[in-house]
Amino acid sequence: MTGALAGWLQILALVAALALSYRPLGDHLAHTLTTARHLRAERLVYRLGGVDGDADQGWPAYLRGVLAFSAVSVLFLYGFLRLQNHLLLSLGRQPMPADQAFNTAASFATNTNWQSYSGESTLGHLVQMAGLAVQNFVSAAVGIAVVAALIRGFTRERTDQVGNFWVDLTRIVVRVLLPIAFVFAIVLVAGGVIQNFHGVESIRTVVGGHQNLIGGPVASQEAIKELGTNGGGFYNANSAHPFENPNPFTNWLEIYLLLVISFSLPRTFGRMVGDHRQGYAIVTVMAVIWAASVAVVTVNELHSVSSRAGHAAGGMLEGKEQRFGIWASALFAAPTTLTSTGAVNSAHDSYTPFGGGMTIFNMMLGEIAPGGTGSGLYGILILAIIAVFVAGLMVGRTPEYLGKKLGAREMKFASLYILTTPAIVLVGAGLAMALPGQRAAMLNHGPHGFSEVLYAFTSAANNNGSAFAGLGANTAWYNTALGLVMLLGRYLPMVFVLALAGSLARQQPVPVTAGTLPTHRPQFVGLLTGVVLIVVGLTYFPALSLGPLAEGLQ
Amino acid sequence: MPGPLPRTVRHHLSALRMLLVFTAVTGILYPLAVTGVAQLALPDQADGSRIERHGRTVGSSLIGQRVGPDPKWFRPRPSAGGYDPLASGASNLGPNNPDLVKAVEQRRAAVAGYDKVAPEDVPVDAVTASGSGLDPHISPTYAYQQVGRVAKARGLKPATVRRLVAEHVQGRVLGFLGEKRVNVVELNAALAGDALSRRVRGGGGSGRARPRAAPRG
Structure with missing residues (x-):
């Protein structure tokens, strides 16, 4: 079989697996978020946690729950990292410095998983599994909870109630994330991912040299790292590391896992609003952008476009593993940056200018194709609201989406959502470039160095977490700045989404008339795709032209 | 006797209790369960x-x-x-x-x-x-x-x-x-020679036969 045919089959098998999961997983999520029945285990969690599982909350109370839970998560994890030397299984590792611990705590609580540390040389096993991996579960669940509240804004009428945050959080962990992660963790072990509590072990190698092997509970963390679109690697090399991703099958599985929830959530949306066609329209937009992105990255890497090093070597294999090659590396790089996962199975910094530039662009889209768990769907629903509004302006009538009027208040929240992330990215990157000390953190010079800085702020603000890893980001300045960017990039948009949810839930639905824009037809799919590209393109074009575009056209 | 705690504090204490419950379930029980199954059923790969x-x-x-x-x-x-x-x-x-x-x-x-x-x-x-x-x-x-x-x-x-x-x-x-x-x-x-004994894994799923003993000069 030729490489190209194998590459295509790899992509088609992935698409088929995701398509087969769309209905069952989407329906399961919808049932989880709407059923009135609590499981016994869930009642136990509510009792132990001291929360009321039966009272619905208005949007301010729901938001207070999100923020309180996230705040204690950051503080708890910060303490954990600072005190890890006193705990079991610390492997003799020292406490993490204050600025790095803040960065890491903010990073994992916000589902970003930016890592300015190197796992194998910094962290003990206990803090990885009971500190970081816990956030992998709950931060993913928080994202889904927030989009559930937004969907209820569309489905409920004349009420203040958008759901119960503690119930949503608990059910998503208990009924969705835990069982799926458990099954796939075992499958990953069968594929060769390690799962033990060994420390560092000095061995004499085959040829008589020395090597330090290191163990860890990796598979349990790997499964939820992908499934929850978290992306923080157990080891520094992340999913390029053979203990995290030992062969092409585990690689394919990890790509599937990091996409499957976000690609199935439109089904949940369609089911909850009572019209599956609405879900199909949204997932089509996601899929079109996803496919185009995979194509751009793959083509550029295959042909070493605009890369002198690639032409000198005879291919773009610098920073890529032999067992994956170009196709399976590009097929990982595009989805991981389109989903807010940020796990990497190859070094994006060494990608071609346009291939690597595409991974930055993917994040700039706002993580919506299909995006992070939950955050991807609420991101694209905000853009759908913008699209309906734009269409409304064209014909001069008040826009409505799924029977809810989009008035001044709703559009204010949607606009604030759209403006928040770019403002954080561009101010942050601009600041870093203006300060000589921070500029010096670039490994590469010229436009590529700027791309490293732009990548870092784009990744942090969009809660992706991958990096052009040449940037020496473990400094007090970058740890603090990027930590703040991650917090603002996660929670400000959530405030606007929940406020919007409350505002929609209060409305009485308007009847569909001849003038209503249908939001399930190809016309709307095209309109929404266009809005996504224009909004992002206009916002970021100047920054992109200074980085990847300048480098590629040199 | 101290009065009831302010609402904000109670709220955050409740959030902390929930976090501790999730830490016990997803941070301790879950990885231990995976380790248990992995070490029993797939010890070569797990190690x-x-x-x-x-x-x-x-x-x-x-x-x-x-x-x-x-x-x-x-x-x-x-x-x-x-x-x-x-x-x-x-x-x-x-x-x-x-x-x-x-x-x-x-x-x-x-x-x-x-x-x-x-x-x-x-x-x-x-x-x-x-x-x-x-x-x-x-x-x-x-x-x-x-x-x-x-x-x-x-x-x-x-x-x-x-x-x-x-x-x-x-x-x-x-x-x-x-x-x-x-x-x-x-x-x-x-x-390195036929003295070398292997105790290993499938892993790749490539179905390739592995040489037990290597030829020696």
Whole structure:
């Protein structure tokens, strides 16, 4: 079989697996978020946690729950990292410095998983599994909870109630994330991912040299790292590391896992609003952008476009593993940056200018194709609201989406959502470039160095977490700045989404008339795709032209 | 007697209690359960697909090893971290970084001289560092290119070494996932002699027969 045919089959098998999961997983999520029945285990969690599982909350109370839970998560994890030397299984590792611990705590609580540390040389096993991996579960669940509240804004009428945050959080962990992660963790072990509590072990190698092997509970963390679109690697090399991703099958599985929830959530949306066609329209937009992105990255890497090093070597294999090659590396790089996962199975910094530039662009889209768990769907629903509004302006009538009027208040929240992330990215990157000390953190010079800085702020603000890893980001300045960017990039948009949810839930639905824009037809799919590209393109074009575009056209 | 706590404090205490419950379930019970099943059902994989000799671990078949200048071993790809599992990672040099271009050219010249082949025939994996710095694999082309040198250094017939390489070529998983490859650690372990006993894993799913005993000169 030729490489190209194998590459295509790899992509088609992935698409088929995701398509087969769309209905069952989407329906399961919808049932989880709407059923009135609590499981016994869930009642136990509510009792132990001291929360009321039966009272619905208005949007301010729901938001207070999100923020309180996230705040204690950051503080708890910060303490954990600072005190890890006193705990079991610390492997003799020292406490993490204050600025790095803040960065890491903010990073994992916000589902970003930016890592300015190197796992194998910094962290003990206990803090990885009971500190970081816990956030992998709950931060993913928080994202889904927030989009559930937004969907209820569309489905409920004349009420203040958008759901119960503690119930949503608990059910998503208990009924969705835990069982799926458990099954796939075992499958990953069968594929060769390690799962033990060994420390560092000095061995004499085959040829008589020395090597330090290191163990860890990796598979349990790997499964939820992908499934929850978290992306923080157990080891520094992340999913390029053979203990995290030992062969092409585990690689394919990890790509599937990091996409499957976000690609199935439109089904949940369609089911909850009572019209599956609405879900199909949204997932089509996601899929079109996803496919185009995979194509751009793959083509550029295959042909070493605009890369002198690639032409000198005879291919773009610098920073890529032999067992994956170009196709399976590009097929990982595009989805991981389109989903807010940020796990990497190859070094994006060494990608071609346009291939690597595409991974930055993917994040700039706002993580919506299909995006992070939950955050991807609420991101694209905000853009759908913008699209309906734009269409409304064209014909001069008040826009409505799924029977809810989009008035001044709703559009204010949607606009604030759209403006928040770019403002954080561009101010942050601009600041870093203006300060000589921070500029010096670039490994590469010229436009590529700027791309490293732009990548870092784009990744942090969009809660992706991958990096052009040449940037020496473990400094007090970058740890603090990027930590703040991650917090603002996660929670400000959530405030606007929940406020919007409350505002929609209060409305009485308007009847569909001849003038209503249908939001399930190809016309709307095209309109929404266009809005996504224009909004992002206009916002970021100047920054992109200074980085990847300048480098590629040199 | 102190009065009831302010609402904000109660709210955050409740959030903390929920976090502690999730920590117990997803941070302790879940990884322990996975470890239990993995260690019972799949102990070889769970422990890192070790290669053992005389009861001593000489490596993991998943983690590449440094080989040094000795011509009698197959060489792995260049590594940004010197095949140290405590320093995994890539070079992160950009696609037009002059240092990377220079490094590639130097590697090409060095490999060509070492394996006595034309510089333009040196395959791409021999001149590029991997993403993990621990890549245990090389392309079949690079493995076959090293046969002559290894055979000569060991006083073996090239055909014997070539056959050993052929036995170690792994195809794409299920015929279409990933790339063809040769595991250098396993290949060198096989070369190290038939005293070498293996206690290892499936892992790749490539369905390839593994040589139990390696030919010896």
